[in-house]
Amino acid sequence: MAACVGNSCIPGETLQEERQESSDIRKVVLGDGLRCNIVASSEEHSLPVITKNGILRRRKPNIYYVDSYQKRYIPSKNDSVIGIVTTKTLDFFWVDINASEPAALSYLAFEGATKKNRPEINVGDLVFCKVVLAHPDLEPELVCVDSTGKKGNLGQLNDGIMFSCSINLVRKVLNEKCRLLHLLSKETPFELVAGINGRIWVNSNSLRKTILLRDTILKAEHTPYEEMSNIVNDFATELTGIP
Template identity: 30%
Template sequence: MIGLLEQRENQLVVLPLEGVYYPRVGDLVIGLVEDVELYGWNVDIVSPYIAYLQGSSVLGRPVNSGEDLRRYLNVGDYVMAKVESFDRSSNPILTVKGKGLGRISKGTVVDVSPVRTPRLIGRNRSMVETLSSETGCEVVVGQNGRVWMNCSSKETEDLLVEMIYLIEREPYTKGLTEKVKSLIRDRLGVNVAGPEAKANP
């Protein structure tokens, strides 16, 4: 592993510069359906492991023999899911049981390096909340390095994608959250000085 050494409290932590996603139970992931099987789907989660989503998780009932699961999820569809089980002896099992989970039917998905997801989320979710509040877009960062966004305009979406790639390139820049906020406001023509400046011209 190549990375940067950082002192955190009383321990040294290596922040990787490159790497792949290793699933952990409970992780929120954004997967891409690669294959439809008799009782479920094989899903790419940007990992050395291909994940499996059981049909019963999507349907809420057992899959009937001969049922065409392509009616619910087909190859090329994105799905928001959680890692239900994984022990490295078999491929991870996904679930879509839960609020906000399931087939992604709107918005855009972009890929970033999985090792950048902590920076995209930020400490106490500071970065992802900045991206969402400043652009007005819905933003969800999957632990596997995929980001889903739903914006009201193509212009805002393009700006958000640009900021996401900026964060990916400069994850260890000091004051990155404030830099991103300032850039977004400048591009959208927002008065950075805030409402007080408007009240006192």
């Protein structure tokens, strides 16, 4: 069975339409839901096999992935995630990132942290961090600094509300085609952090506004891109009267 781009696919189907359009491309990038088994003896690759249900997508020039509705997060390197600190041990915070295992966040992985100067984070706090190690056999490892040792946007999240949603919604909100956040920011100032692990954190200067923002973002899940302005208009009308 061969899967076609843009159609639904099921595990076991193979990807066959590679490299037809542009002969100069030598590499094909396999994304989520695709796997290529390497036959050790001959240096040939087997055809890429689909490993989950969904719609096969292609991004130019040659990236293939399977798009499916998903709530469970599978860690992968360089993802930005929101975690909840569940335990503190001698050297690590153990952080729940909605994955099958808790992730490790070192005390030293914060800006300006030393052995004596530890970050003040308690159990139950939210941290926005990056995944630096995502190996199937090891716990994922997180950091709250970039490669230059600066924290950037990463770090602890104070106040506001965090809510869980499907990973598709987070992708949708972050998608360039989706003008939701852009339109919302024209209406009112607010802070938003979207963790690709299916968690979104919002904060604004009033509780009611934060509640409305949360609701609008959750509504976006069932709204097509073109109709985003409608839900933002609804948000704006409900917002009137709130300082």
